[in-house]
Amino acid sequence: MTASSKPQIENLTTGSGKLQADTIARWLFQGAAFLVLAVLVWMTVVMAISAMPAISKFGFNFLIDKTWDPIQEQYGGLTFVFGTIASSFIAMLIAVPVGLGIAIFLTEDFLPENVLTPIAFMVELLAAIPSVVYGLWGIFVMAPFIRAFETWMNTNLGFIKIGDKSIFGTPYGPGLFSAGVLLSIMILPTIASISRDVLKAIPKSLRNASLALGATRWETIFRVMLPAASSGIIGACVLGLGRAIGETMAVTMVIGNTPQIDTSLFAPAYTISALLANEFAEANEPLHIGALFYAGLLLFAVTLIVNVFAEIFVRRVSSGRQ
């Protein structure tokens, strides 16, 4: 076996074989990279073409219009963009601190390794649950708890208002808040497990140096470990956010699917991906289909903008440290 494979290896490293293998490999990898780009462009073009009836009729008005009425053929995407961003924002608000907490806990020696490993494993297992299962769990198990919580908030904190409408309005159960909470559970494993890996990768010497200088454990965590891991942790958050924005099935089942922008955190809302999942199957009229594709393009744009901002943020943070 070794005898037969050795000449090949030599061919790769010396003589004319090197150039050839190099070139082939280069072309292969280049091809793979450009293929991704090509698919992306192709998708955008196809979506833009299908969205044309709606783009030419509504133009940029689509971005600020709040109506969505398939009967009157009047379409606007603002409420869906709002729902998408707001639900993801709530999810991040919950998942980032909790996920970071899990990551810190799992990398410190609070508990012996043979206890921590199963916990880490179970957190990662959360990511393996299909989203439709999350959705079913959301409407049957989580929603009643959420409604009880919302009712409590409404009676005790209902006086907090924007204008004349309460932030903690009528408790429905399904709605923006439920969707945010469910999403936070779904993106938790992404944030927790990547942050944990990043924290684990920090050289031991750094921590030891900090402790040796007389810093306490918490000072070490907050002043040394987290800053050192910050770009990786932000990367984890961006990945989590990406999943939250694009998540469809589970959100559709708990968000209440009402195209509106309400001041109440508990009011039903609607996301772009939920809209597509709900209406695509029965859409017949070219304008309706076009409007759905237009909404799809918006989702594309929202994701892109969020990612660009996150990228800029990561660069700022990492260059600020150096």
Added chain:
Amino acid sequence: MQTKNWTRRAFGTFAVLAALAACASPPMVQTVQALTLSGAGATFPQPLYEKWFYEYNKKFPDIKINYQGIGSGGGINQITKKTVDFGASDAAMNDEQLNAVGGTSKILMLPMTAGAVAITYNIPGVKSGVKITALTLTKIYLGEITKWNDKAITSVNRGVTLPDLAIAVVRRSDSSGTSFIFTNHLAAIKSSNWKEKVGAGASVSWPTGIGAKGNQGVSAQVQQTPGAIGYVEYAYAAENNLPVAAIENREGKFVLPSVASVVAALDGTKYPDNFRVFIEDPDGKESYPIIGLTWLLVYRDNADDKKGAEIGKFVKWALTEGQQYVAPLKYTPLPDPLAKRVLKAAEAIK
């Protein structure tokens, strides 16, 4: 060397498996020369269609029918593009859609069964059978009646104590035949302004309420929310023993959904030659008012004669022998005169 041994063993296993597969497959192909028909469309009748296709395949093992419940709109699109052998829809094709395929001289719309939409609710301490007038139903879904003890509801429910509880409206968020039938009925109530304010269709701009996905989502939402009202397929409500409301029909009688009350509604309807009729608000004292037919869409002349003949055979079977499976699944068998006319029309399939 270890690696090599392992590789060889794996290869050996593969070879044996491959040989087995090669031996096993040809005889299977020879014994059953299956003809596969493919269809796509409405999800409303899907449980019944699947039962039919399964039983039909048991009886005629050489015919296999695949059905994808992709929605009525998808069913019409696919049969128009001829990517399936038959389509299915809860909404008969409109003139524009018919023109796209060359009119009724090219395509047949065959009603196969009917179903009802039940109104379910969750009022603590109140059992099944609350009466709701046609106008009240539209007002609840317009958000104009918001309490269960509103006069419009209590005045027709003497003897039932209705609480001072907010009505939580629940509706389907996914566009569906169920919503289509329901909104068509609301739009047909003359004394209401539903038609002007909202209109009828598989997805509309709802004035109020929470959108839940599928029959299951609606019923879960209703069961969990005290004061909720929602609409689901009658078959689904019956299977899950949900409380249902008696709805006022055109003649002013309150009728509960049942197979019998849907049959009554079908009996009271006149059917045109192309069978395209939306039973928005049926006549008849015993009729349950919120019902709809569902259609198979089939070309008269099929490119593959064999397939055409088989589709015709299946329709004939479904409307005769297949009828025994309809009522147990809480769908409604077509009344005899109508079934006879559909059978006659199906003879044209080639």
